[in-house]
Amino acid sequence: MASLGHDVVGIDVDEDKIAALNAGRPPFFEPGLGDLLIRGRERGGLEFTSDVSRVSEAEVHFVCVGTPQKPGEFAADVTYVDAAFESLVPHLTSSSVVVGKSTVPVGTAQRLAVVLAESGAAVMWNPEFLREGHAVDDTLHPNRLVYGVGTGADGQRAADVLDAVYETILADGTPRMITDYATAELVKTAANSFLATKISFINAMAELCEASGADVTLLADAIGMDDRIGRKFLNAGLGFGGGCLPKDIRAFMARAGELGADQAVAFLKEIDAINMRRRVRMVDIAREALDGSFIGKRITILGAAFKPDSDDVRDSPALAVARLIATQGGVVTVTDPEAIENASRMFPELRFVADTAEALTGADAVLLLTEWNEYRNLDPQETASVVAGKVLVDGRNVLDPVVWRDAGWTYRALGRP
Ligand code: UGA
Numbered sequence: 320m321a322s323l324g325h326d327v328v329g330i331d332v333d334e335d336k337i338a339a340l341n342a343g344r345p346p347f348f349e350p351g352l353g354d355l356l357i358r359g360r361e362r363g364g365l366e367f368t369s370d371v372s373r374v375s376e377a378e379v380h381f382v383c384v385g386t387p388q389k390p391g392e393f394a395a396d397v398t399y400v401d402a403a404f405e406s407l408v409p410h411l412t413s414s415s416v417v418v419g420k421s422t423v424p425v426g427t428a429q430r431l432a433v434v435l436a437e438s439g440a441a442v443m444w445n446p447e448f449l450r451e452g453h454a455v456d457d458t459l460h461p462n463r464l465v466y467g468v469g470t471g472a473d474g475q476r477a478a479d480v481l482d483a484v485y486e487t488i489l490a491d492g493t494p495r496m497i498t499d500y501a502t503a504e505l506v507k508t509a510a511n512s513f514l515a516t517k518i519s520f521i522n523a524m525a526e527l528c529e530a531s532g533a534d535v536t537l538l539a540d541a542i543g544m545d546d547r548i549g550r551k552f553l554n555a556g557l558g559f560g561g562g563c564l565p566k567d568i569r570a571f572m573a574r575a576g577e578l579g580a581d582q583a584v585a586f587l588k589e590i591d592a593i594n595m596r597r598r599v600r601m602v603d604i605a606r607e608a609l610d611g612s613f614i615g616k617r618i619t620i621l622g623a624a625f626k627p628d629s630d631d632v633r634d635s636p637a638l639a640v641a642r643l644i645a646t647q648g649g650v651v652t653v654t655d656p657e658a659i660e661n662a663s664r665m666f667p668e669l670r671f672v673a674d675t676a677e678a679l680t681g682a683d684a685v686l687l688l689t690e691w692n693e694y695r696n697l698d699p700q701e702t703a704s705v706v707a708g709k710v711l712v713d714g715r716n717v718l719d720p721v722v723w724r725d726a727g728w729t730y731r732a733l734g735r736p
Pocket residue numbers: 422447448449450451452511514518551552553554555556557558559560561562563564625626
């Protein structure tokens with residue numbers, strides 16, 4: 320927002336994050352974000368504070384807090400969104416616009432519009448489609464903008480204000496759709512459910528490939544050439560994790576149940592199950608490659624983040640596999656270019672080593688579980704010179720089996736012979 324020329328005040332309850340941001344340090348790893356932050360701070364139109372009363376200086380309020388899965392339930396926890404809206408109330412006027420960005424169960428925007436009704440502020444829901452690792456580009460060059468607005472003049476006023484906020488982005492020809500609240504909320508959940516379905520579809524095909532001796536990477540290339548299907552998000556492997564796809568499909572199932580429409584998304588349970596089976600299958604393949612037992616074997620895991628170019632370890636498939644192997648007696652070492660700090664805080668029982676060569680030294684098996692470029696570019700000869708056993712399991716289907724086998728490695732992968 321600051322890079323688009325707006326004056327921005329960012330508010331958070333976490334004082335450490337506020338201090339880091341004011342010093343020009345993003346509190347998480349995201350390519351390109353640090354530069355934008357420093358430029359915004361130098362320009363003077365970007366500051367961070369924990370003082371909520373500062374919102375009274377602003378005309379537009381974006382609510383971007385998290386909606387994690389509730390402990391012990393499928394539903395999303397919307398208490399942070401509710402608290403953020405409530406904290407705004409005393410500072411709003413009839414010219415304020417409050418824009419929800421958080422991913423919420425359908426019906427939330429309407430409920431919160433009632434909470435703000437007395438203040439006269441307009442409420443809009445403007446779902447967020449950015450991907451971690453591509454967040455800056457996805458934000459500045461989105462493929463669409465969706466405005467979920469309330470009925471009447473307030474809806475139009477909110478849309479006009481947001482058009483002014485996104486003027487530069489709209490001038491690039493970005494499509495923008497105006498919908499009711501419920502549709503905007505569902506666009507977000509439906510999009511993530513579709514993406515999860517695409518990934519689990521190809522992973523289900525990987526199971527069939529394993530049973531029949533076929534190769535899922537060739538299968539994906541071939542079906543992806545039909546542009547009705549498309550090749551994107553058909554990368555078979557260890558499946559999806561992170562703070563969005565897994566919890567969003569579960570929250571969707573929970574919300575559909577409340578609405579009496581649970582049958583409509585019952586298939587998402589299968590999508591979730593296929594995804595979880597890949598983690599177990601990965602462990603089985605690794606154990607097979609080590610002659611049936613992890614006991615006393617040293618296993619090096621390349622990658623801890625749920626995806627490359629991120630330090631986010633929430634529901635990381637790589638760390639799930641690491642823990643499963645550790646519980647089966649394997650001596651596990653995990654390495655990652657950015658996520659070690661977060662990973663070791665979450666799973667202090669695992670061994671973490673930052674340097675790749677050091678992490679590989681003495682390994683009986685190497686598992687590539689997050690496809691950082693550094694790991695895609697590993698040299699089979701060089702890697703062979705430090706490990707104890709030349710066993711490699713490619714959990715993301717990114718290495719060339721021919722090259723690795725020619726160098727004397729046992730190469731195994733999900734969905735490939
Ligand atoms: C996802 C959506 O892609 C964004 O559009 C959305 O805005 C975001 O959630 C959100 O709800 O905030 P993100 O979680 O950053 O973005 O990551 P993705 O790129 O969707 O990847 C999710 C997982 O799927 C990763 O673990 C990745 O390794 C896995 N994946 C992705 C596959 O296993 N195969 C693929 O072909 C693609």
